[in-house]
Amino acid sequence: MKHDLGDRLSELEPLNPDFRAKYAQSLKDIFERKLSWTMKVFVGSVGTASIGIAIFLASVALAHPELPALAHLGLAGSAVFSLAWAVLCGWTLRKGTWFGKIQPALACALAWIFAVFLETLFLVLAPLAPDPYLWTVAILAGMVILLGAGFQLIGTRVQNTELAMRESFLRMEYRLAELAEALAKYQQK
Amino acid sequence: MAEDKDLIYQELLVLRCQRGDRDALQELVVTWERRLFYFLRRLGNEEQDAWDLLQQTWLKVLRGISTLRDPRQLAPWLYCIARNTAISHGQMRSLHREKLEELPPPSDTEDDPGPRNFDGVEQIHFGLLQLALPHREVLTLYFLESMTIEQIAQVLEVPHGTVKSRLYYAKRALRNILTKEDQRDNEA
Numbered sequence: 001m002k003h004d005l006g007d008r009l010s011e012l013e014p015l016n017p018d019f020r021a022k023y024a025q026s027l028k029d030i031f032e033r034k035l036s037w038t039m040k041v042f043v044g045s046v047g048t049a050s051i052g053i054a055i056f057l058a059s060v061a062l063a064h065p066e067l068p069a070l071a072h073l074g075l076a077g078s079a080v081f082s083l084a085w086a087v088l089c090g091w092t093l094r095k096g097t098w099f100g101k102i103q104p105a106l107a108c109a110l111a112w113i114f115a116v117f118l119e120t121l122f123l124v125l126a127p128l129a130p131d132p133y134l135w136t137v138a139i140l141a142g143m144v145i146l147l148g149a150g151f152q153l154i155g156t157r158v159q160n161t162e163l164a165m166r167e168s169f170l171r172m173e174y175r176l177a178e179l180a181e182a183l184a185k186y187q188q189k
Numbered sequence: 190m191a192e193d194k195d196l197i198y199q200e201l202l203v204l205r206c207q208r209g210d211r212d213a214l215q216e217l218v219v220t221w222e223r224r225l226f227y228f229l230r231r232l233g234n235e236e237q238d239a240w241d242l243l244q245q246t247w248l249k250v251l252r253g254i255s256t257l258r259d260p261r262q263l264a265p266w267l268y269c270i271a272r273n274t275a276i277s278h279g280q281m282r283s284l285h286r287e288k289l290e291e292l293p294p295p296s297d298t299e300d301d302p303g304p305r306n307f308d309g310v311e312q313i314h315f316g317l318l319q320l321a322l323p324h325r326e327v328l329t330l331y332f333l334e335s336m337t338i339e340q341i342a343q344v345l346e347v348p349h350g351t352v353k354s355r356l357y358y359a360k361r362a363l364r365n366i367l368t369k370e371d372q373r374d375n376e377a
Contacts (some may be wrong), residue, residue, distance in 0.1 A: 006219040010227040012314045018237055022241040030248055031214055163208050169200045177194040187229065 004103060032097045047089030054082035068128075074121045081114045105160075108153045115149035118142050196261055203260035208307050218247060224333050225271050231329040232275045242278060246271045265343040272326070272344060312330055315370070316363045324359035331356060 035043065061067070061075035070134055119142035122135070129135035199210045202220075205213030225246060249270050257266055313332055317325055330336050330344060361374040 005335070006224050009311045009314060009332055010223040012310060013223075013227045013230055019237050019240045023244055026244050027218065027247060030244070030251060031211060031218075135236075160208070162203060164237055167201065167204050167208070168205060170197060174194065174197045174201060181194060 029087050034097055040096075043089050043092050047086045049091065050082045050086035050089065054086065055080045059081065069126075070121065070125055074118075074125075077121070079115075081110070081117070084110055097105070105156065108149075108156050111149040114151045115142070115146040117144045200260040203254065203257060203263055206254045214251065216253075221267055227266060228268060228326075228329055228333060229271055229275055231325050231335055232272070233287050233322060234275060234278070238278065242271070245274045249274065262340075262343075264336065265340040268334070269343040269346075271357075311371075312367050313363070316366045319366045320359060323336055323355055324361060324362055327352065327355045328359045328363060331359075 055077040059074045061072050120140040122139045126135040202213055226243050229242050328343050338349050338352050342349045
């Protein structure tokens with residue numbers, strides 16, 4: 001390596017094994033992204049609220065059999081969505097760690113699926129509505145949610161794709177540099 | 190050629206860290222922790238404090254790695270974070286009070302003692318401990334990473350001219366210390 005002097009110099013620094021072990025343990029916790037207490041309380045609250053909402057929506061659907069089938073579908077879909085959030089929160093709490101690659105992508109996907117579901121439902125229900133004004137507002141509100149979730153999802157995907165592409169190019173570039181180095185050594189022989 | 194390969198690998202490592210690859214983060218730590226620890230120790234920190242500061246440094250690196258636009262600037266970026274973490278630590282702040290009188294930059298004709306003029310890593314290690322803090326930090330960066338004037342200026346957040354001047358006088362001070370030490374050894 002080019003920093004040979006740096007490596008040799010840094011090796012001269014004596015290390016206390018106890019301090020080092022303590023540091024290594026702390027570092028392990030940092031890189032595992034263990035949830036702090038405030039984070040745990042926040043995730044727990046979101047999970048509990050999601051369960052509460054799911055129960056409420058399911059009970060409304062069960063307590064009002066007179067509602068049209070589409071309304072039941074809407075309530076059931078929303079309850080499932082709330083339960084999915086609760087499962088994600090429960091899983092995060094059980095692991096006690098935050099995976100930068102997994103949870104944000106799952107949350108984005110969940111938000112997008114729900115927004116599509118909600119907007120589709122509003123569009124289907126709109127022609128049946130007695131008050132066109134109310135349903136226009138509902139559709140527009142659904143559009144706002146849909147667009148917000150869409151932008152979030154697209155932003156995350158674009159960022160990931162861009163990084164993945166750059167990584168692929170760099171891997172190729174690195175391979176080429178390796179080949180060039182090997183070729184130079186071969187020519188020297 | 191090998192230098193290019195190292196730079197590409199470094200860029201790749203940063204990118205993998207930015208994508209949240211835990212193995213890449215661990216590799217980053219393994220690659221840099223000894224030298225960052227050495228730097229933090231040279232900034233006048235006790236060993237336990239240096240470990241704590243290094244841990245805080247990694248926490249900041251983890252939070253900020255996605256903001257690093259030019260992965261080729263990884264080394265100055267890491268040292269800058271480590272130094273700022275140490276500065277926010279009380280002990281280093283007090284040590285920084287021992288300010289040096291900034292001397293004028295040397296003329297181009299003056300003899301510049303390059304790194305090869307210092308023989309023996311042990312000697313450099315010993316000599317660094319005897320220097321005043323501003324000289325010590327500039328020379329530590331110079332020896333540890335072979336950083337350019339621009340990169341050292343970036344880490345220390347001072348103008349290029351100041352780095353050039355400090356580097357020159359620091360090397361001279363180090364050479365004086367080592368010469369005196371040699372003379373003492375010869376007399377003994």
